[in-house]
Amino acid sequence: MHALHIQTAHFHFAPNASAEALQGLERAMKVIGRAGAELEPTTPQPAAAHTSLATTAKNDMNNSEIEQEIQAKGKTAPRVTPADIEANIVSEHFFTAQHGVSGAMAALELHQITWHPGGEGVLRLLTFCVLVLRNGFTVTGESACASPENFDAEIGRNVARANAVQKIWPLMGYELRSQLANTMPCTCVPNQGCSNCRPRPVLTEADAQAxxxxxPRPDYYTD
Structure with missing residues (x-):
């Protein structure tokens, strides 16, 4: 049931306020009082316990489960698969923020604004993963531990890697879509084509300078 909270109000009337106005106010306050007595006040309930990250993860479909569902439904069109993602990774690098700071200090290249005692203990809770892809591009993933008592190096690396992998999906999805778009039949004048359906050349330094x-870029298609 809804709770009604009545706060004491202070009314100030002019000396010449009519008796009818005062009587009307008195009647209104009696109505409010009866309404408050008829409503059962609610007792705040304790907040439900937070769902653990492990339980939440179990409720979410992972990449392998999604791939199994796609195959079960007979979807055979070109797509990016978990195997494609893994095959595109040529090297993996893991380190904590503490490692990064220590390495930068050793190389005399550390840039920081302030420093406070105990900072190293905080930095060790932040884990980074750097994945190098076949074309030389890199993606990163992070894992931050709020409670120092829960920190586990292996879990931190696994979470950081999973977050980095998630960044590869849109990149490879865009690349695949571009490849599919380049193979679409031309709908322009027969045997003439256009710049939208011709394969684009790789961007070169000469193109950038142009x-x-x-x-115009060198050897660039014009319609």
Missing amino acids: DLDGT
């Missing part, structure tokens, strides 16, 4: 100079 863009800066405001001139």
